[in-house]
Amino acid sequence: MSGIRSLLRQPFFSQPRALTGGGILLTLLLLGLLAPVITRYDPTSLEFGAFMPLSGAHPLGTTAIGQDIFAQLLYGARLTLLVGAVAGLIATTLSVALGLSAAYFGGWIDEAINALINVFLVLPGLPLVIIASAFLRGGGVWPVIIVISFTGWAWGARVLRSQAMALRERDFVQAAVASGEGAGRVVFMEILPNMLGLIAANFFGAALYAVLSEAGLSFIGVGDVSLVTWGTMLYWAQAKGALLQGAWWWVAAPGLGIALLGTAFAFLNFSIDQLGNPRLARGRATLPARVQRPPSTPIDPQDSAAQPLLAVRDLDVGYASAGGVVRAVRQVSLDVAPGEFLGLAGESGCGKSTLAFAVTRLLAPPGAVLGGSVQLMGQDLLALSGEALRQVRWRDFSVVFQASMNVLNPVLKVREQVYDAMQAHGVTDPKRLDARARELFGLVGVREQYLDAYPHQLSGGMKQRVVIATALALEPRLIVMDEPTTALDVVVQRQILQEIAQIRTRLGIAVVFITHDLSLLVEMSDRVAIMYAGQVVEQAPAHQLYAHPKHPYTQQLMNAFPPMTGPR
């Protein structure tokens, strides 16, 4: 339920594309509905002269048999829209029902439905429509609608089926099944809300197909040409030689109508993407432009000993959401010295990852840096963009993220993925690449022969080591690690951490290490920073923080771990 509610809350119509699409569609709809008010002529009556030119009485002239073209255009909108809406609705309903059933039930049901989908997909659409409607000739608009719906559902069903199958495997669906939710509830409450965007897009796609098919069919004279639709208008204009008579508006008017309707559907279709993908939503709130403040402690470029490797000053980061700007990082200032191991701890949601994303320039909308500065080796990271940023990435700093072992591409050998970063920075000699890859695997403790394995042949711990190896590939000055080991068991976690600690002392790399596990940090870090509600509330050398935590929140965190010595 919450899924549906949050979908409805999306600021869909604040998008220019959605507005344009919705506006055009509404205008066409109103023109059709208000046709009797706008014009007093009947679209089929033959009361005027043939091929009358444009005039006040006949804004679009008359046809070869003396009908008012403007009236035809208005009334034609009605049927054209009806065909689009109804055929779109029937086709979408079929797609949803068959696609979801196939994905949910699996087994022979899936195979049967899939076979049906395949048959409909390989049948050439338009010829099929032509043959089918030839049998239904002259029966009004319904045969056309039915033929179009039954030929237009297969593609949508295929897309929805694969989307539903992917969703089925997702953790929240599995959890719902495990918690005993019935099939209906799982399909309608868990899976369907995640597909609403896709289903709506499917509807507009099908409606567009229907309008174009109707126009195409009518144009070649299949279907009921006694009806007034934009398609039949084109048919009669062609049949009566409108262009030869110089009555180009007879062709242009319905053609433009169809083009506009197609544009409206396509625009709506695009903007619906956002519905199914909240990450694309910018929110109603607009972020204030970044305020550039001078660093609070000016850094003297001459004094290299005092110059930190990474200097974060008064960093403010926020996310735009429908309810306003969520300020996730507030006024954070941090220094990391060359080769230093800085631990960053704090409760879930306090802004650790947001800080890491902002500092490494990986923050994606709706997130944005609102103020402050980030300097790495004296260069302003927040000012870099495009090629300059690409150059600095991985060469000067690299990142290892939460569950980052999922970043390995399952269809590529590990070797190619270790090569990637090096190749992106100009190392192309195969011998050097191979030598460096072996060296890196030695560093992180993975046997060399795994270079030629695929990711699925590696355990979770090995994958994580491979990811760390790629982060080390260009010997950056700084590695930011956001809970790189939380997905692993404690023993492997500790081993990997010890290796990270060794590597960084050997190579002199600075590490910013983020975790919930304060006891681990105290053991590993030179210095620890504690975050609470978006702010760094305490920074101290690890042993000092352990012995004398100052901030009440740090004291609480410390008390969360049972002491190893003293009375039980």
Ligand SMILES: Nc1ncnc2c1ncn2[C@@H]1O[C@H](COP(=O)(O)OP(=O)(O)OP(=O)(O)O)[C@@H](O)[C@H]1O
């Ligand atoms: N894409 C987003 N849109 C809106 N708000 C977000 C987004 N990502 C994070 N936030 C908010 O920013 C705040 C900080 O989140 P962040 O992920 O940085 O926390 P964290 O300290 O890394 O937590 P954890 O330890 O669970 O990883 C949270 O309140 C979260 O709700």
Ligand SMILES: [Mg+2]
């Ligand atoms: Mg996080």
